[in-house]
Amino acid sequence: MKEYNPKLTIGIFSALVGILFASQVKMNIQMVTPVTISSIQRLELEAKSLKTDIDDLKLNIEDKQKYLDLIENTDYSEKNIISVLEDERDKNMLLAGYKTVAGPGIEIVMFDNINSDELSFDFNDGIIHDVDMQNILNDLRVAGAEAISINGERVLSFSDIKCAGPVIRVNGRSLGTPFIITAIGDPKLLMASVSAPGTYAEMLTKVYGIGIQPYSKDKLIIPAYSGDFSYFYAKAVQ
Amino acid sequence: MVYALIGVLIGVLIGFLLPFTYNSAYTLYVSVAILACMDSIFGGIRANLEGKFDATIFVSGFIGNAILAAFLAYIGDRLGVPLYYAAIFTFGNRLFDNFAKIRRIITSKRKTIKDKNGTTI
Known part of the structure; x- marks a missing residue:
């Protein structure tokens, strides 16, 4: 069997490690965190709750838009305004707890x-x-x-x-x-x-x-x- | 020691110059493999200093350990158990072990040289 120069062999393989090391550094990874099943589930849950939050906000926007349309579209005769204001007052009283x-x-x-x-x-x-x-x-x-x-x-x-x-x-x-x-x-x-x-x-x-x-x-x-x-x-x- | 350091430096230079990258999903496996490789290098240096270096054992250990470590990390990922801890622990432990032995060998060599000088003077 051919005899290898140990120093040369070790040097060459050290160079290999160096290449791997450099490529790893080049990737510019901030933090290596293993992706485990639990972390995936946690992220999924987070995403789900965020999605429901977004849906709620969208619904909220729709509600507000509807209300805005209502206010904009009422002709400003006295009777209509009064009824709109009364509706609003009733709603506020309900929320404030002044209604059964x-x-x-x-x-x-x-x-x-x-x-x-x-x-x-x-x-x-x-x-x-x-x-x-x-x-x-x-x-x-x-x-x-x-x-x-x-x-x-x-x-x-x-x-x-x-x-x-x-x-x-x-x-x-x-x-x-x-x-x-x-x-x-x-x-x-x-x-x-x-x-x-x-x-x-x-x-x-x-x-x-x-x-x-x-x-x-x-x-x-x-x-x-x-x-x-x-x-x-x-x-x-x- | 010196030749390994020079080798690493050359490797880093080559690695930075070459446009060689891989999928970032494999970074964990590669990092564990790097640890295994470093362990092999230290083992090789130690064996060389002890005068019982075997190229076959060194190369097979270098490649085999790296593959096994990366494979362990991969399996752990699939199973949801961080099995790569086993690789980190084993190779980290052996790394320090080997380094300690290398230090001892180097210092004992120096001492013997000093003793020789002492006797001659």
Whole structure:
């Protein structure tokens, strides 16, 4: 067998490595990340959500365009203008919570821990507090609740929920147990938000023994906000 | 050591001058293959210093290791498991191992030369 010069052989193959190295550098890769199945799925999900976002925005544009057309095409006789403005006012009142609304949703009956001996260290653990109520309302809002009321008292963005001894004050009105929370929205989502494992409501029932019974309803009626509310300090920025 | 360095430098020069590129999807495989090749080079240098260099073993190891490493990365990609970690770990480990041995050999050679000088003076 022919003897090879080791230094020459190693040198030649080092040159090969150098060529590979240079070509790799030439590719100008910022970061080499392996494409795994999970990363592909993540990207796909991201793309999907972006697509739905885009579709939503397109729908929004269509809505706005329609409204613009409506305004532009109304002849400016007094009657038409009034009806358009009234429609808009009604819509705004509905969104602001000054209208009685009806729709599918869930009804949650909440009451304090009945078994007084079950958790005897602190009686505070067994009763419903404002924090519990606020957390549950938050869960409902996350699940897409459009209108919420507690014992017939409409809860709006500026509603206060406060503990006041054995009762809870909502909108400045005292409400006692059992609390009946009514929420209009997708019943399945709303049910999940108060009954799925890991939710705040589940923790309340399992750990503190507070009664929470959600019922899915086809038609619920939520009354309008009965009080009067106006801004004294906040002014619109021009 | 020096001849390997010179070889790499020449290779880099050639690589930059040649219009040789490949699909960017293969960069991971090539990078793992480069690691395997570097391991082989270091192994060759060490074997040369130890005086038991075999061209057949060196060339087969050079090409075989590179192909195996790239293949492992490819299979890992198909399976969704980053198998190329195995190649990175093995070859990285051996690279440092070989380098440590090369250092020892070089330093021990220097020492013996110094000793000889010491005895003569």
